[in-house]
Amino acid sequence: MQSVSAPQAAPLPAPVRPDPVRDRWAAPMRLAMAEAALAPATGDVPVGALVLAPDGEVIGRGHNEREAVGDPTAHAEVVAIRQAAEKTGAWRLGGCTLVVTLEPCTMCAGAIVLSRIDRVVYGALDEKAGAAGSLFDVMRDRRLNHRPEVVWGVLADECGEQLRDFFDTHR
Numbered sequence: 049m050q051s052v053s054a055p056q057a058a059p060l061p062a063p064v065r066p067d068p069v070r071d072r073w074a075a076p077m078r079l080a081m082a083e084a085a086l087a088p089a090t091g092d093v094p095v096g097a098l099v100l101a102p103d104g105e106v107i108g109r110g111h112n113e114r115e116a117v118g119d120p121t122a123h124a125e126v127v128a129i130r131q132a133a134e135k136t137g138a139w140r141l142g143g144c145t146l147v148v149t150l151e152p153c154t155m156c157a158g159a160i161v162l163s164r165i166d167r168v169v170y171g172a173l174d175e176k177a178g179a180a181g182s183l184f185d186v187m188r189d190r191r192l193n194h195r196p197e198v199v200w201g202v203l204a205d206e207c208g209e210q211l212r213d214f215f216d217t218h219r
C-alpha cells in the first residue's frame with residue numbers, strides 16, 4: 049500500500065539565486081563603485097566606470113567630474129573611454145567591456161557606440177535619462193551599425209544606494 053504524504057508547501061526560493069550572467073561582473077562593478085566613491089569629494093554625483101581589455105585588464109577608469117573640471121561632457125564613461133583610447137593608442141576599443149555604475153545617458157551611449165566597445169555592463173537603472181533601455185535604447189538600435197551587448201542590473205541595488213546616499217546628504 050502506498051503512503052500518501054501530506055502536501056508540502058513549495059520550498060521558498062533562495063534570497064539570492066546564482067545569476068551567471070550578472071555574477072561574473074560583480075567584482076569589476078565593485079571596482080567601478082570604488083571609482084564612483086571618488087566623485088563626491090568635488091561635489092560630483094558618484095558614477096564610476098571602467099574599460100576592460102578583452103583579457104580583463106583595466107585600461108581605463110573614470111568618475112563623473114563635471115564639477116571638478118567644469119565640463120558638461122565629463123561623465124564617468126567618457127573619461128574612462130578617453131583613458132582607454134590613450135592607453136591603447138587607438139580610438140577603436142573592439143573587444144573591450146565598459147562597466148558603469150549607472151545606466152548610460154544618450155551622450156555616453158553615443159560615445160560607446162563610436163568607440164566600438166563590444167559590451168556594456170551597468171548597475172542602476174536611470175529611468176529619467178537612461179539610454180540603455182529605460183528612456184531610450186540607443187545601443188541596441190538596429191539602425192546603428194555597431195550594437196554592443198548590454199548586461200544591466202549588476203549590483204543594481206548597491207549602485208542605486210550609492211547615488212541615493214549622495215543625494216540624501218547633498219540636496
Ligand SMILES: [Zn+2]
Nearest residue numbers: 123152153156
Ligand atoms: Zn553620460
